Amino acid sequence: MKGLISAVTSSKRLSKTAALACLGLSGLALSSTTLAEQTLNLYNWGDYINPEVIERFTAETGIKVTLDTYSSNEEMLAKLQAGATGYDIIFPSVHMQDVMTSLNMLEKTNINKAPGFENILKDHLIAESDPKGEYCLPYAWGSVGIVYNKKLVPELNSWQEFFALPSQGKKITLLDDMREDIGIGLIMNGKNVNSTDSQDLKAAQQFLLDQKPNISALTYDTIPMVQSGDIAAGHYYVGAMMYVNEDPDTLAYVIPKEGATMYQEDMCVLKSAPNKSNARKFMEFFLQPEISAMNTIQQTNGSVNKAAISLLPAAMRDNPNMNPPVETMEKLQVFKDLGKGIKLYDRVWTKFRTAS
Numbered sequence: 001m002k003g004l005i006s007a008v009t010s011s012k013r014l015s016k017t018a019a020l021a022c023l024g025l026s027g028l029a030l031s032s033t034t035l036a037e038q039t040l041n042l043y044n045w046g047d048y049i050n051p052e053v054i055e056r057f058t059a060e061t062g063i064k065v066t067l068d069t070y071s072s073n074e075e076m077l078a079k080l081q082a083g084a085t086g087y088d089i090i091f092p093s094v095h096m097q098d099v100m101t102s103l104n105m106l107e108k109t110n111i112n113k114a115p116g117f118e119n120i121l122k123d124h125l126i127a128e129s130d131p132k133g134e135y136c137l138p139y140a141w142g143s144v145g146i147v148y149n150k151k152l153v154p155e156l157n158s159w160q161e162f163f164a165l166p167s168q169g170k171k172i173t174l175l176d177d178m179r180e181d182i183g184i185g186l187i188m189n190g191k192n193v194n195s196t197d198s199q200d201l202k203a204a205q206q207f208l209l210d211q212k213p214n215i216s217a218l219t220y221d222t223i224p225m226v227q228s229g230d231i232a233a234g235h236y237y238v239g240a241m242m243y244v245n246e247d248p249d250t251l252a253y254v255i256p257k258e259g260a261t262m263y264q265e266d267m268c269v270l271k272s273a274p275n276k277s278n279a280r281k282f283m284e285f286f287l288q289p290e291i292s293a294m295n296t297i298q299q300t301n302g303s304v305n306k307a308a309i310s311l312l313p314a315a316m317r318d319n320p321n322m323n324p325p326v327e328t329m330e331k332l333q334v335f336k337d338l339g340k341g342i343k344l345y346d347r348v349w350t351k352f353r354t355a356s
Helices: 009-026 032-036 051-061 071-079 094-102 159-168 176-190 198-214 224-227 238-246 278-285 288-297 341-356
Strands: 039-045 064-070 137-149 173-176 215-218 233-237 251-254 260-269
Touching: 009 233, 032 071, 039 159, 039 278, 051 064, 064 071, 071 094, 137 224, 137 238, 137 278, 137 288, 159 173, 159 176, 159 198, 159 233, 173 176, 176 198, 176 233, 176 260, 176 341, 198 215, 198 341, 224 233, 224 238, 233 238, 238 251, 238 288, 260 278, 278 288
Parallel strands: 039 064, 173 215, 173 233
Antiparallel strands: 137 233, 137 251, 137 260
């Protein structure tokens, strides 16, 4: 889905370490505790936080924030399991939060006892491992549908129409995401996106294999290709609305009528976090309705904070893509932790990715 703020590079970290070493040699006693109190390290989806939120937090607290970004839950988890350290807050999707809880990677923050948590909509306390919000703070939600170029495709309403575009000489892309792509295959066969039934997955696999010759790429870099007209339409997140709003004559986003997936990212503190106190301060800061609304407006996704919703522009509150009506919400499905069933998905994904 990238980052609006450049990711922190290893060379910068090395430079920072060297600078601190020089301070120590010159006789300045700067303890690790003092340093920790002045920093916070975020690891988030690309483009999923308003830079102004970070700037406001630093201005109010004096805590300097660094931001690294990732493109998928799996990428984030793999990096952490490979030994990446120093991160304080991550933003996993709900099913990945459950996975990371089972791996004992998340800190119990008791954020549900903080002032303002009463504004968090109970419908978004959906992590099976954290039904009370004792660990993580619901952060943002939205649909995963189709963004398209209106100059190439005047109107698009369904997955069926989307997958028919290549037969009209128009290019399409899918996200490079196992759960999302298999989810489409399951939806197109009328199945649940969390099914571990072997026949359901076999049918989803066949659907994807049938489409593969017509898919130009599996990618997260969808927006620039749709903007330029290199592709007519792409599988993408509702965050595409920020680009649609900037150029409504060219771009459009739609939730397909057959249904789609719905993501929810939560804000979680790692058990290995070096700055747990600062992480808690950031979570409390984000509970403020005006801060939550600031992020939602810039992200053009859904809000989980009922007090923040009242602060959103009417055009956003009333937009059926950003705040879908009940009948559309009933067709959106959220991923769950599949446990051992994930191995079945791995097989489907490998077959799809390696098929010629």
